[in-house]
Amino acid sequence: MRLYVVGGPGSGKSSLASALGARLGIPVVHLDDHWSKIFERPRPAGWTWSPTAARYRDTFVADCLARESWIVEGAEPPFVTAFAQASDLIVWCDLPFRMAAMRMIRRHVLADLVRTNAYPGYRRLYGFLRSVRRRYAKATERPADEWTAWTRSQVAEGSARYAGKVIRLNGSTSASTLRRVLERVAGTT
Numbered sequence: 001m002r003l004y005v006v007g008g009p010g011s012g013k014s015s016l017a018s019a020l021g022a023r024l025g026i027p028v029v030h031l032d033d034h035w036s037k038i039f040e041r042p043r044p045a046g047w048t049w050s051p052t053a054a055r056y057r058d059t060f061v062a063d064c065l066a067r068e069s070w071i072v073e074g075a076e077p078p079f080v081t082a083f084a085q086a087s088d089l090i091v092w093c094d095l096p097f098r099m100a101a102m103r104m105i106r107r108h109v110l111a112d113l114v115r116t117n118a119y120p121g122y123r124r125l126y127g128f129l130r131s132v133r134r135r136y137a138k139a140t141e142r143p144a145d146e147w148t149a150w151t152r153s154q155v156a157e158g159s160a161r162y163a164g165k166v167i168r169l170n171g172s173t174s175a176s177t178l179r180r181v182l183e184r185v186a187g188t189t
Contacts, residue, residue: 001026001185004083005073006155007093009132010100010107012169012177016093017073019178024071024185029064031074075150079158088188090166091181092159094152097136099171101129 001024005017014030021028034056064070065086072083084090095103108125111117119128135151159166167184169177 001069001089001188002087003071003089003091003181003185004080004087005071005091005093006079006159007075007095008100008136008150008152008155009075009128010103011075011093011095012103012174013073013075013093015174016091016169016177016181017071019174020181020185021071023178023182026069026071027067028071028073031072031076034060077150079155081158084158084162087162088165089181089184090159090162092155092166092168094155094168094170096171097133100132100136104129104132 003017003020003026005013005020007013014032017028017030020026061080061082064072065082072080072087105125108117108119108122112120119125138151139153159168165188167181169180172180
């Protein structure tokens with residue numbers, strides 16, 4: 001079984017992918033864990049991929065696709081065609097921005113309280129929320145490549161190409177979301 005879980009920050013992708021991996025016994029690949037090697041930051045205007053980042057990205061995708069089963073989840077890049085094509089099911093966590101923002105705020109505050117916040121500071125959180133809000137509202141435009149920053153419209157466009165294998169989740173509880181995806185997985189095997 002190959003599952004591709006996509007959606008914006010705070011949409012519940014990581015939690016859902018981890019729960020599915022534990023329930024199904026399938027390894028989970030969190031794109032965030034590879035972010036610093038896949039992406040070159042900061043991206044100046046007119047940026048191009050460094051040979052090192054491009055090589056890592058290509059090898060990383062090939063290694064994932066060579067596996068018999070996997071769950072790949074991440075917000076950036078927004079929608080990787082290779083994962084979408086190879087997947088048995090695409091799970092789009094499409095929460096309203098307000099719900100996602102509340103999750104991001106809660107996660108940030110809890111990480112602050114236990115002193116594990118990798119991105120401390122409420123000014124930084126505010127900037128991140130503004131950035132995510134813009135990406136929820138941003139219209140589709142043709143990016144230089146599919147490895148661009150997340151926008152909801154890019155995920156919608158990518159998902160539309162694979163409508164037959166997309167399950168779109170938009171805000172139920174964790175337990176009902178997991179149950180709904182597991183029912184769909186059972187129907188595809």
